[in-house]
Amino acid sequence: MLIREATDRDWSAIWPFFQPIVAAGDTFCYDTGTTEQQGRALWMVPPPGRVTVAVDDTGAVLGSAKMYPNQGGNGSHVASASYMVDPGLGRRGAGRALVEESLSWARGAGYRAMQYNAVAETNVHAVRLYRSLGFSVVGTVPEAFHHPTEGFIGLHVMRVPLGPADSGGTA
Numbered sequence: 001m002l003i004r005e006a007t008d009r010d011w012s013a014i015w016p017f018f019q020p021i022v023a024a025g026d027t028f029c030y031d032t033g034t035t036e037q038q039g040r041a042l043w044m045v046p047p048p049g050r051v052t053v054a055v056d057d058t059g060a061v062l063g064s065a066k067m068y069p070n071q072g073g074n075g076s077h078v079a080s081a082s083y084m085v086d087p088g089l090g091r092r093g094a095g096r097a098l099v100e101e102s103l104s105w106a107r108g109a110g111y112r113a114m115q116y117n118a119v120a121e122t123n124v125h126a127v128r129l130y131r132s133l134g135f136s137v138v139g140t141v142p143e144a145f146h147h148p149t150e151g152f153i154g155l156h157v158m159r160v161p162l163g164p165a166d167s168g169g170t171a
Contacts, residue, residue, distance in 0.1 A: 001094060003101040006051040006064060011040055013061035014053070017086035018043060025148045027123050028082070029155075043082075048109075052101060054085075054094040062086055062094035067102045070115050078113045079106040079162075083126075095126075099133055107162050119156040120145050127156065135160040 006014070018039050025032040030042060044051055049068030053061045063085030070080035081102040085095045106114050114135075119126060121140060135158040143152035 001057075001062070001092065001097055002055050003052050003065075003097055004055065006044070006053045008044070010051075010053050010061060010064070011044060014043065014064045014084070015039060017063075017088075018084055021084055021087070027120050027126070029118050029145065050105060052098065054098050056089075056092070060089065062089045062092060063098055065098040065102050067105060069111075070117070077111060078115050079109070079111040080115055080117065081106075082116075095129060096133075099129060103133065103160070103162070111162055113159055113161050116156070116158045118145070119158050120147065121154045121156055122147055122150055127158075130158050130160075133160065 015036055019034075019036070022028055022030045022034050022039065023032050031038075034042070043064070043066055045066050045068050049066060051064065051066045054063045055061055063083065065081055065083045067079060067081040069076040070078040079102075081099070083095055083098050083102075085098070103114060116130070116135070119130070121127070127137075137156045138159050139157045140154040141157070142154050144155040145153050147153045
């Protein structure tokens with residue numbers, strides 16, 4: 001498996017799994033009716049953000065990640081990221097590879113931590129993966145997410161320290 005920078009052409013491979021994941025409404029805080037144009041704007045973030053894809057040896061896109069400063073200004077030393085893996089192509093390690101690569105990118109870019117602001121507490125596979133990579137739940141916002149079958153559930157804020165910035169700061 002290869003993790004590489006996404007290109008504009010990769011969107012046509014991301015959209016087919018992005019759309020049903022978002023439409024399901026059980027993991028992301030995106031409008032379930034997000035159009036392709038809106039989805040592209042949400043996912044294909046400009047610099048200083050970064051978008052990657054995980055591809056198999058045939059070149060098929062298994063999943064994608066977007067990473068970016070969690071906040072601007074005085075909060076820009078903390079990174080954030082989001083991940084999507086094609087449900088039909090899961091269980092191949094693409095999710096773990098995407099998270100690991102985003103952590104490596106964030107360390108290399110001088111971020112002091114990676115923080116996820118909205119991990120649905122029912123997304124147990126993602127929570128387990130993030131914990132296995134050193135993240136901890138620093139808080140849960142009660143009833144902050146309206147899950148389509150579970151009702152109002154909590155959103156975890158998860159964080160992993162990355163160490164002090166080597167260059168004294170980042171984007």
